[in-house]
Amino acid sequence: MSQNTSNRSSSSREGHFSSGKNNTYGTFPEGCYVYSKGRLALSRSEVEESLQKLLNCEKRPPKAVILGVKKCGTETLTGLLDLHPYIVTSIYPVSNNGCISLENVAFERSIPLTTSDEIGLLDMVGMQYSPHKVSELLEFISNDTKFILILKDPIERAISDYKHVLVKMNLPKGKDITTSREEHVWGYHRNKEIGPEIVKYFKGYRVAKSFEKSVLNSLGQIDVSNKLIYLGFYYDYVQSIFYQISKERVLILDGQAFIEKPWSVLKQVESFLDVPSFFARKKFQKEGKFFCPIIKERPDSGCLKGKGRNKPRVNKLVLKSLKSFFRPLNELLRDSVGANLSWMQ
Numbered sequence: 001m002s003q004n005t006s007n008r009s010s011s012s013r014e015g016h017f018s019s020g021k022n023n024t025y026g027t028f029p030e031g032c033y034v035y036s037k038g039r040l041a042l043s044r045s046e047v048e049e050s051l052q053k054l055l056n057c058e059k060r061p062p063k064a065v066i067l068g069v070k071k072c073g074t075e076t077l078t079g080l081l082d083l084h085p086y087i088v089t090s091i092y093p094v095s096n097n098g099c100i101s102l103e104n105v106a107f108e109r110s111i112p113l114t115t116s117d118e119i120g121l122l123d124m125v126g127m128q129y130s131p132h133k134v135s136e137l138l139e140f141i142s143n144d145t146k147f148i149l150i151l152k153d154p155i156e157r158a159i160s161d162y163k164h165v166l167v168k169m170n171l172p173k174g175k176d177i178t179t180s181r182e183e184h185v186w187g188y189h190r191n192k193e194i195g196p197e198i199v200k201y202f203k204g205y206r207v208a209k210s211f212e213k214s215v216l217n218s219l220g221q222i223d224v225s226n227k228l229i230y231l232g233f234y235y236d237y238v239q240s241i242f243y244q245i246s247k248e249r250v251l252i253l254d255g256q257a258f259i260e261k262p263w264s265v266l267k268q269v270e271s272f273l274d275v276p277s278f279f280a281r282k283k284f285q286k287e288g289k290f291f292c293p294i295i296k297e298r299p300d301s302g303c304l305k306g307k308g309r310n311k312p313r314v315n316k317l318v319l320k321s322l323k324s325f326f327r328p329l330n331e332l333l334r335d336s337v338g339a340n341l342s343w344m345q
């Protein structure tokens with residue numbers, strides 16, 4: 001849907017994005033979208049065609065692909081980056097079987113419109129479910145496309161994912177959880193036993209009434225066949241990326257630092273992508289546990305909906321077993337990445 005923006009001109013863009021890293025941004029530039037109040041990066045519509053022409057809006061190859069692992073902050077990162085005056089993001093859809101299927105039409109459709117001053121970023125967090133498709137992805141992007149991956153402590157990730165799955169399944173209080181080993185999903189969705197579509201979506205999860213029961217098997221060992229656990233095997237995922245893409249093209253971000261000081265992580269991205277510096281502490285306001293971006297030119301900025309849910313308190317012994325379980329994997333990852341993210345000890 002186009003908006004009436006015919007009174008705009010491209011003159012306010014002049015001289016803003018000329019020579020990279022050390023530039024700071026001036027006036028908020030005109031772009032190919034207008035934003036309204038609502039969910040970050042999703043409440044936008046294209047400007048009318050005449051203005052698109054004037055601004056030279058096109059679907060240009062994305063400068064970077066944002067990868068990630070569920071609940072590590074990928075969607076939050078994408079939403080915040082979209083507030084940058086020279087960055088436009090969009091999200092590549094995950095199929096309703098919970099996987100990603102790479103197709104020309106879907107890829108073309110996902111690429112955002114950008115002016116020649118802006119860069120486009122494509123969030124493909126769904127790639128985590130299909131790490132073997134990294135080589136396939138290379139056929140869709142150019143040789144210099146960069147990769148951004150945000151990772152959080154795998155235990156924190158599992159707790160966050162547990163809560164997310166519980167909320168999405170809408171488990172009725174006091175009901176026993178059904179088990180279906182064949183489908184490898186336990187639970188209910190909206191008070192009904194899980195149907196085939198939902199089974200696909202939650203395939204691989206085993207979610208019991210407590211987090212502890214969910215992550216331990218009947219022998220009291222960490223249940224490595226549970227998606228809550230195996231999505232935290234970041235080392236394998238990162239290796240599958242490094243196997244095909246040189247390390248210089250990949251930026252791995254600390255999901256914990258992103259919660260504590262989002263502006264510092266966003267600055268890392270600005271520098272990696274060579275865009276003018278925009279994010280700063282003063283653009284955020286702390287509400288509860290999180291910093292919320294407040295950008296006056298963007299009515300869609302503010303706290304992110306559906307994030308920061310209250311988490312269950314986890315039994316100390318179970319936490320200890322999870323820590324010993326993930327420690328060697330985190331060390332492998334630290335050595336392969338060559339960076340020490342705050343949660344990697």
Ligand SMILES: Nc1ncnc2c1ncn2[C@@H]1O[C@H](COP(=O)(O)OS(=O)(=O)O)[C@@H](OP(=O)(O)O)[C@H]1O
Pocket residue numbers: 068069070071072073074075076077125160161163258259262290291292304306307308309
């Ligand atoms: N500023 C800010 N506001 C809200 N949430 C923040 C923020 N920074 C980081 N996070 C972390 O992001 C976690 C949610 O991850 P996402 O849904 O964005 O990621 S993903 O797309 O599933 O990868 C979310 O996990 P939950 O607390 O479980 O929602 C947070 O740990």
